[in-house]
Amino acid sequence: MKPSTLIVALVLVVSDIFIWHAVVFGAPQNAYELDFLDVGQGDAELVQLPGGVKILTDAGPDASVARALERALPSGDRYIDIGIVTHTQKDHFGGYDALVGKYQFGAILFNGITDSEGVPSEWKLLREKIARERIPLIAVAAGDAVTHASSALRIISPSSEFIQSAELNDTGIVSRLETPSFRALFVADIGFTVEGFLWKKFDLTADILKIGHHGSKTSSGAEFLRAVSPKVAVVEAGVKNNYGHPAPATLARIASSTGAAIFRTDKDGTVRIVVRNSLLEVFKEKK
Template identity: 30%
Template sequence: MKKLFIFLMSLMLVVGFLPSLSSASTKGLKVHFVDVGQGDATLIQSPNGKTMLVDGGSKSSSVELVKFLKEKGVKQLDYVVATHPDADHIGGLIGVLENFKAVNFIDSGFPHTSQTYYDLLTLIDQKNINFTVPKELDKISLDEQLIIRVLHINDEAKDSNGASIVLKLTHNKVSFLLMGDADTSIEDYIRKKYDVSATVLKNGHHGSKTSSSAPFISQVKPKVAILSYGKNNSYGHPDTAVEARLKNVGAKTYKTAVDCDITVTSDGVKYDVASSCGKMQSKKPSTPAPVKKSDTKPAIQPKPTQTYFKNCTELRKVYPNGVGKGHPAYQSKMDRDKDGWACER
């Protein structure tokens, strides 16, 4: 009888009446570093099907970010994290919350006076989203297969970047370190207190020289580094020294300005990296079109109609999204959070 039972069980497996071990296995983890121009946005799709969005780029990237989330099948966001209240991290979250149900919102708690931050908080209140300011080492319970912990948060920081929430996500043997806009002082703090080694590092502050110090990179020892920034940005991101440090530790660097959307897939042991452009396109370089004589003349750049404004209200009448450092109308006194962007909403 025992032999007959074993035979019948084997037969049922073969013909499909019972699930095999492979068909019962869980889905993998997907972490998407979304191309939102000069900003940050990271979508985490966990093995159990839950989702978490960390930052959302600027307001100008909102439409594309919403489109990306829909393309990835997102119906609901279980967690939304604003690492800090700078416009290039939270601006796009307004459009996201208008288009998707969000269950929990995690905030740095850093007080900010921008209209963008005020509008975001108002929307969170209107939609009755659970609002939390976590503590250091708090765990975000997204999936039992994942460990997501807060390694840094400081609502009393001297500036918004210093308040950045730093997250470490561990999926068995594959780990991710998401640095927000954390600078070298925060890097020094967390590397002396915690295990910061990670398979994938989303570098702090878009690859700026204010972050990604040599001691920190050497301790993280990432296999993959993600630099999220916009093409031809006025800040000089990413810094060449940062790229050199990543190369020195053997990290494979991906850039949203070059590779567009970057997706890291993990089964907990192995990982794969795919990008939506850049590397794939470089395999078949296109033949340049012949240049017409009329095209060789340099385009005449129109001069700004106005470069001095008494206050942000007046400036936004001409430049609704504010202006960046290096723009003729930029004034440091109007850049209250000292993030290199004046009068952002």
């Protein structure tokens, strides 16, 4: 797919429940839908493929993900085909505690780390809960993929170069959704080191980029951003969070290196992107 073939239409929807639900649930079955869920200071992305296959990457820090999912999914829908825990930090996996048991999962993928220095105790408790619910917990790494019809979610990282890193952010699962119409890149919390390794080794071009590490000043380097060349960039961060995310310098790099339309869950609420017939539409929950 040539990036120039994708038409970008930015449709900003006010936070009216009736309008939001009419837009969200009125999409045709042949559309791709990506929700960057407003879960506060954390990450959670829901991808819905044509035919209803659902992939949830991360679940934020707490039970707020359950409320966000209820708004994003049709009433009564309690099945998610694939859950992904990108890495073992609570702002990425904590919300799964509220989902496992309430939702059915076909499988949950993770980076293979069970116990190591810096991993919170809640990760062990979550693994035990997943086992009690008899949900397959599958370790994945660079080179693996989840495929459905003409779409594939390809795992780009971690590889052997980073899975043993003492910096948990380096171990995060980086994946690219590849479809006949568009590509979307999800980069967890990786920083400059992993970014540099990836852009030198792989084709990272994507129409949609989930900005790394909530817009931290140590992520989203200029070379990496130019390699991805997104048309839409989404930052997931909490309102008035204690970390200063997203950093002004990072927002400036995104703007100067890509020219992408930038959306932020701290200002826009849940950000939904619908792709149909090579038309990309962006809806935001808040005014």
